[in-house]
Amino acid sequence: MQPSICALTPVFGVKIKNIDLSQKLNCGIIDKLKEAFEEHSLLLFPKQYITDEAHVAFTEHFGVSERPRKSFGSYHHKPNINVVINYDKEGNLYKANEPRARFRKGQRMWHTDGSYKSIPSIASILRACIVPPEGGHTQFASLRAAWNGLSKEDQNRFQNRTAVHHYAHSRRQMNIKFLSDEEAKKFPPVRHPMMRANPINGKKALYVSSYAAYIEGEDKTESCKELEMLLRFAGQKRFAYDHKWQVGDLVMYDNRSCLHRATPYPIDKYPRILRRTNIADNHPTMKNNILNAL
Numbered sequence: 001m002q003p004s005i006c007a008l009t010p011v012f013g014v015k016i017k018n019i020d021l022s023q024k025l026n027c028g029i030i031d032k033l034k035e036a037f038e039e040h041s042l043l044l045f046p047k048q049y050i051t052d053e054a055h056v057a058f059t060e061h062f063g064v065s066e067r068p069r070k071s072f073g074s075y076h077h078k079p080n081i082n083v084v085i086n087y088d089k090e091g092n093l094y095k096a097n098e099p100r101a102r103f104r105k106g107q108r109m110w111h112t113d114g115s116y117k118s119i120p121s122i123a124s125i126l127r128a129c130i131v132p133p134e135g136g137h138t139q140f141a142s143l144r145a146a147w148n149g150l151s152k153e154d155q156n157r158f159q160n161r162t163a164v165h166h167y168a169h170s171r172r173q174m175n176i177k178f179l180s181d182e183e184a185k186k187f188p189p190v191r192h193p194m195m196r197a198n199p200i201n202g203k204k205a206l207y208v209s210s211y212a213a214y215i216e217g218e219d220k221t222e223s224c225k226e227l228e229m230l231l232r233f234a235g236q237k238r239f240a241y242d243h244k245w246q247v248g249d250l251v252m253y254d255n256r257s258c259l260h261r262a263t264p265y266p267i268d269k270y271p272r273i274l275r276r277t278n279i280a281d282n283h284p285t286m287k288n289n290i291l292n293a294l
């Protein structure tokens, strides 16, 4: 049986049915999925009740699976799988105002996974295991649609600009210091081009994220405001897709051409578990892209 592919929105994303990701996929199907991924930026596979091993095996068709970083308030049970969870090992749900829950609020800002690293992930693959009955969606926005929506003048301006992305910048916006000195050293500010072109089809994307702190060579405060404005521009409804999770949904999204963010839900009322893998890139976005100090 051949997979069927249909559009999710007029601007990006496709839904893929007639495929079972727990089974070994042949080269023809993998090539088709790779092509769809490069073209549409987001692939939704509904009803995939698969194991972590199958999730990682699927990921590795597309590249090297990254080992997740242990982030604040989360824990993971297996290498290569990042578990997004809202309860502790004893099964107690996080309280709404405790630091672990507040830390999750960072995921409610538009971002691309890993843009605070010199080599951001190419893609992320999220699988819904437990979903709340209300809220807890993931919204995605097309950075290609955002690029195409800019004026010619802005495109010319941002075409060769560089933005400095910093993990601490995003966390500062939450008004809480979650960054240990060790983490701060581990994630120094990095430089990324504001326009990223897909290496296969050349499609251009406006590369912005809540990690982007300022535009190189411009006034830091003013360019920070401009980046915030660009982020709001990119996240507007006409470029976005709101995904209400069903258990078994698996979504693969391109971090070079998509923003995403989580929507709120009663974190202290309902359990929610998503499991994620990330596909590593093999080169930085530009030469000399690690800065020593912000």
Ligand SMILES: [Fe+2]
Pocket (backbone or CB within 6 Å): 107, 111, 112, 113, 260
């Ligand atoms: Fe994310």
